Amino acid sequence: MKTIVAMLLLASASIAFAQGVPTINIDPTCRAAAKGSAGMQQDYDSCRKSEEGARDVLAQQWTSFLAADRGSCYRLTTTGTPGTYTELLTCLEMKRDARKLPDNSTVGQGIGGVR
Secondary structure (H helix, E strand, O other): HHHHHHHHHHHHHHHHHOOOOOOOOOOHHHHHHHHOOOOOOOOOOHHHHHHHHHHHHHHHHHHHOHHHHHHHHHHHOOOOOOHHHHHHHHHHHHHHHHHOOOOHHHHEEEEHOOO
């Protein structure tokens, strides 16, 4: 039974991620930033503006990211915390860019394949 429930949750999450950028409640994070409790103090309005800008970028690029990455990054950035669009965007960009790195299996091979 637990397996069926887990599969249904994953399926519904996959459908949601296919439809567009998920909604993240950025208010708790921006309130914490305004109080300085996030390590740095930032004006609440500038925090919201920054997060809305990150959401706009996500909306433009959403379908260019792999669905699996969209799901895993969303879970990563919102598990245990409200999360932010900036964190979600950063996670997606890092996963995408990591795929572009050269294959390490050939790094360090000299002439004639000697290591």
